[in-house]
Amino acid sequence: MVKCRCGPAYSGVPEHLPVIGSGENRYPAKVIQQTLNKPGGTAHSGVPFWDAFLFTRRRNQSMKRMLSGIKPTGQLHLGNYIGALSKFVSYQDEYEMIAFIANLHCITVPQDPAELQKNLQDCVALYLACGLDPKKSTIFLQTDVKEHAQLGYIMCCHTYMGELNRMTQFKDKQAHGEKNLSGGLYTYPSLMAADILIYDPDYVPVGEDQKQHVELTRDIAIRMNNRYGRLFKIPEPLVPKVGARIMSLTDPSKKMSKSDETNKGCIYLLDDLKTARKKIMGAKTDSLGIIKYDPENQPGVANLMQILSSLSDNRPMAEIEAEFAGKGYGDFKRAVADKVCEELEMIQGRYNEIIASGMIEDVLNEGAAKARALAAPKLETVQRAIGMEIISK
Numbered sequence: 001m002v003k004c005r006c007g008p009a010y011s012g013v014p015e016h017l018p019v020i021g022s023g024e025n026r027y028p029a030k031v032i033q034q035t036l037n038k039p040g041g042t043a044h045s046g047v048p049f050w051d052a053f054l055f056t057r058r059r060n061q062s063m064k065r066m067l068s069g070i071k072p073t074g075q076l077h078l079g080n081y082i083g084a085l086s087k088f089v090s091y092q093d094e095y096e097m098i099a100f101i102a103n104l105h106c107i108t109v110p111q112d113p114a115e116l117q118k119n120l121q122d123c124v125a126l127y128l129a130c131g132l133d134p135k136k137s138t139i140f141l142q143t144d145v146k147e148h149a150q151l152g153y154i155m156c157c158h159t160y161m162g163e164l165n166r167m168t169q170f171k172d173k174q175a176h177g178e179k180n181l182s183g184g185l186y187t188y189p190s191l192m193a194a195d196i197l198i199y200d201p202d203y204v205p206v207g208e209d210q211k212q213h214v215e216l217t218r219d220i221a222i223r224m225n226n227r228y229g230r231l232f233k234i235p236e237p238l239v240p241k242v243g244a245r246i247m248s249l250t251d252p253s254k255k256m257s258k259s260d261e262t263n264k265g266c267i268y269l270l271d272d273l274k275t276a277r278k279k280i281m282g283a284k285t286d287s288l289g290i291i292k293y294d295p296e297n298q299p300g301v302a303n304l305m306q307i308l309s310s311l312s313d314n315r316p317m318a319e320i321e322a323e324f325a326g327k328g329y330g331d332f333k334r335a336v337a338d339k340v341c342e343e344l345e346m347i348q349g350r351y352n353e354i355i356a357s358g359m360i361e362d363v364l365n366e367g368a369a370k371a372r373a374l375a376a377p378k379l380e381t382v383q384r385a386i387g388m389e390i391i392s393k
């Protein structure tokens with residue numbers, strides 16, 4: 001049995017295919033050549049390549065591909081769930097879903113190592129607890145597929161500084177006068193372009209704040225296709241109509257974010273239910289006293305309505321308005337809190353089971369193998385097209 005990072009057993013190669021190696025180390029020659037034709041290019045001392053190969057063949061043929069990632073900076077919150085994670089889950093039956101944990105992106109700002117490690121584990125467990133199924137989706141850690149970083153550098157060399165200067169996330173941090181911002185934070189949209197383009201996805205489901213980065217990714221892809229011939233598929237961002245920007249409960253002019261200073265404006269998926277309920281009951285509203293979807297004049301109420309609607313299969317706002325006509329904010333907030341707590345309870349129940357099962361390592365190993373079977377040949381193609389490799393005749 002060949003193991004990878006304590007991962008699953010290698011399942012073997014069908015007899016009729018040309019193989020490399022013998023006994024437990026037999027691999028299909030074609031896959032090895034496609035994925036590992038660089039010196040020293042073994043992935044984690046032997047990943048289940050054949051499984052990966054089957055996966056990519058099976059899922060590629062009929063399905064459109066989707067890819068997205070979440071930074072494990074801090075705990076995942078309701079905004080991540082509504083704007084991104086729950087959408088990944090609902091897409092995984094219809095699309096080939098690649099969902100990774102962007103652990104390279106989170107070190108663009110300083111991290112406490114022990115805390116980061118805990119967040120990483122929680123992030124994977126929450127992906128699964130929220131309903132991502134490793135049999136349908138490819139789930140992996142960005143650093144387990146080293147091709148991301150290498151293509152990231154290549155992308156960086158094809159991104160203009162003017163483009164990076166226009167990225168609002170960096171501009172916002174700069175405008176806040178934050179000192180010692182890292183070079184990684186500045187160039188991270190190029191790495192994000194690599195994360196995406198290396199898999200040729202059709203769609204990239206993200207919340208509103210990431211749309212600009214996907215648009216830059218498209219520009220880089222078009223630029224490189226024009227320069228080197230058709231290398232990349234041009235992906236489309238997919239931003240949900242409702243819930244793409246869940247706002248802070250204490251300040252509905254700011255998005256709900258992991259870096260909430262007071263912690264009161266952000267509901268973490270692992271908040272205990274009492275805390276979550278208290279945060280919703282204390283959410284900032286207004287003095288108008290009517291439940292109406294009017295983001296401009298009643299941003300706090302509109303935000304709670306978005307949360308309620310998103311967690312109830314995108315229930316129309318008019319229906320919610322009708323249900324609460326003549327009722328006060330107390331009743332309305334209680335209904336939102338009930339819905340949120342119901343969802344959190346379900347997620348947390350599964351989260352506890354997943355942590356106890358010890359399955360995370362296996363899921364990541366399998367996911368990395370599947371991802372690498374796609375990423376390695378793509379990087380090779382790009383490097384050849386650019387002229388970076390010596391090709392023997």
Ligand code: AMP
Binds near residue numbers: 079080085244246
């Ligand atoms: P991040 O936590 O920045 O890695 O974001 C991961 C995903 O969640 C991205 O697709 C974001 O656009 C989405 N997201 C983050 N915050 C929110 C929010 N407040 N509302 C909706 N989506 C969000």
Ligand code: TRP
Binds near residue numbers: 067069191196205206
């Ligand atoms: N930058 C994204 C965020 O901060 C996370 C991310 C990294 C991502 N690579 C990606 C999202 C590729 C979609 C596709 O939320």
